[in-house]
Amino acid sequence: MKKIFYITLSVLILPTATHAACPDGKTYPVHFTFDDGPHLILTPRVLEILKEEKVPSTFFVLGKHFAGGKGNAANKPKYALLDRMKKEGHRIGSHTYEHINHPQFSAAKVKENIMKPNPLLKDYLSPVLRLPYGGGSFRSSNPTTQAKNNMVMKTVKDAGFTHVGWDIDTNDWDAKKRPTLLPTMLKDICRQKGGVVLFHDIQKFTVDNLRDWIRAVKREGHTFEPMEHFIPRAAEPLPPEACEEDSMKPVKALRKEVDDVLEMIKE
Numbered sequence: 001m002k003k004i005f006y007i008t009l010s011v012l013i014l015p016t017a018t019h020a021a022c023p024d025g026k027t028y029p030v031h032f033t034f035d036d037g038p039h040l041i042l043t044p045r046v047l048e049i050l051k052e053e054k055v056p057s058t059f060f061v062l063g064k065h066f067a068g069g070k071g072n073a074a075n076k077p078k079y080a081l082l083d084r085m086k087k088e089g090h091r092i093g094s095h096t097y098e099h100i101n102h103p104q105f106s107a108a109k110v111k112e113n114i115m116k117p118n119p120l121l122k123d124y125l126s127p128v129l130r131l132p133y134g135g136g137s138f139r140s141s142n143p144t145t146q147a148k149n150n151m152v153m154k155t156v157k158d159a160g161f162t163h164v165g166w167d168i169d170t171n172d173w174d175a176k177k178r179p180t181l182l183p184t185m186l187k188d189i190c191r192q193k194g195g196v197v198l199f200h201d202i203q204k205f206t207v208d209n210l211r212d213w214i215r216a217v218k219r220e221g222h223t224f225e226p227m228e229h230f231i232p233r234a235a236e237p238l239p240p241e242a243c244e245e246d247s248m249k250p251v252k253a254l255r256k257e258v259d260d261v262l263e264m265i266k267e
């Protein structure tokens, strides 16, 4: 009796579980990414859900969360989270050190902020980086803005990283957009023909709803693919130039120059 019940149930559920929801009749590959963490309480919950739902994802972690590196005892649980991410099949990318909008800063500061997390995270990082706000990665019709963007993107590339933006922005940080987040994301997946989806693992709202969203995407028939499906380089180790010790020297030298000038002004 029980068996018949399950068979009937699966027949009823199956057609909706595999239907192609996009207007073109197709389903698409997607990849979830989580920025700004790790968060000691929320990120473990995200990891639990991703494990249970078998969804390989990428975490773009902020370098400043690891100030002092492994020598700082307070970082131990954060490094444990990175170990867990790796063990559970996720990729870890750099979100740079401080959460700044890079085109607004000098070339020296941009370089410093991009290079600074690398020695702290070298055992974990894939050669992928996402600039905070995507700042520097967009095209601009203003030549001055474009020149600044070019400088930022060249620094990312010279450091050995591939910049990874997003195809679908869920705006999960924006309370006004939250009521329509799921239908908007599903529509965007169809419109963009799948791709990289942006979330933040420091948002409780995101963590509270993540499982439902994953199941909704699966119900539409879309598939979750690892980062290397979209960025093949993500599977490679971090190149040595990302952690070159002398990469910081020009920045330090420049600082010294500035300090000397300030000293002179004082005198």
Ligand SMILES: [Zn+2]
Pocket (backbone or CB within 6 Å): 035, 036, 095, 099, 132, 133
């Ligand atoms: Zn961010």
